[in-house]
Amino acid sequence: DAKTTQPPSMDCAEGRAANLPCNHSTISGNEYVYWYRQIHSQGPQYIIHGLKNNETNEMASLIITEDRKSSTLILPHATLRDTAVYYCIASDFGNEKLTFGTGTRLTIIP
Amino acid sequence: EAGVTQSPTHLIKTRGQQATLRCSPISGHTSVYWYQQALGLGLQFLLWYDEGEERNRGNFPPRFSGRQFPNYSSELNVNALELEDSALYLCASSLLRRDTEAFFGQGTRLTVV
Numbered sequence: 001d002a003k004t005t006q007p008p009s010m011d012c013a014e015g016r017a018a019n020l021p022c023n024h025s026t027i028s029g030n031e032y033v034y035w036y037r038q039i040h041s042q043g044p045q046y047i048i049h050g051l052k053n054n055e056t057n058e059m060a061s062l063i064i065t066e067d068r069k070s071s072t073l074i075l076p077h078a079t080l081r082d083t084a085v086y087y088c089i090a091s092d093f094g095n096e097k098l099t100f101g102t103g104t105r106l107t108i109i110p
Numbered sequence: 111e112a113g114v115t116q117s118p119t120h121l122i123k124t125r126g127q128q129a130t131l132r133c134s135p136i137s138g139h140t141s142v143y144w145y146q147q148a149l150g151l152g153l154q155f156l157l158w159y160d161e162g163e164e165r166n167r168g169n170f171p172p173r174f175s176g177r178q179f180p181n182y183s184s185e186l187n188v189n190a191l192e193l194e195d196s197a198l199y200l201c202a203s204s205l206l207r208r209d210t211e212a213f214f215g216q217g218t219r220l221t222v223v
Contacts, residue, residue, distance in 0.1 A: 032209065043114075043200050043214035044153070051209070094208035097143060097166055100153040 002090035018075040022088030114215035135203030142184040
């Protein structure tokens with residue numbers, strides 16, 4: 001898995017968009033960008049993944065730069081329930097395992 | 111559709127004993143992954159099984175072992191328990207293909223006293 005770099009913590013006001021950055025400058029052509037989140041002591045929850053095109057689902061949007069060296073996860077209207085640790089992973093998952101780093105602790109402020 | 115289920119939810123063992131943790135994957139998923147998360151720390155990869163075979167193993171001693179059954183469910187066994195084995199053990203399942211996602215269970219909290 002390519003190594004990813006995320007800020008250790010971020011705050012976001014409730015109702016605003018939360019934008020979580022991730023650097024993966026050594027990502028290879030076969031590696032997808034995955035985002036998971038973990039709410040206190042629960043199992044990680046899958047959010048979204050993509051290869052090079054921007055992706056959107058009911059939870060979030062994933063914006064991947066053209067050179068694929070970084071990405072941003074966007075939670076469009078953050079709620080208090082979005083407070084969690086968010087993990088960005090670059091992996092050729094299916095051929096290799098998911099390797100979790102330290103993630104970003106996102107706190108939604110009322 | 112049922113998600114990944116793990117049992118038991120909590121387990122308390124004495125140092126030196128053996129622990130067995132169980133995982134049932136999502137129907138149709140052939141791959142099962144095990145992770146260890148010590149309190150306040152990140153997820154550490156333990157084992158990956160697919161179609162009954164061990165595909166990859168993390169940097170853990172041999173007393174951590176497991177198996178996958180023909181119905182794709184899996185067991186994680188930890189022998190000669192040590193206090194440092196106290197952690198949340200998480201299981202995930204997926205299809206074995208690229209461009210797919212893994213889904214996690216809620217974990218087994220193992221406490222070694």
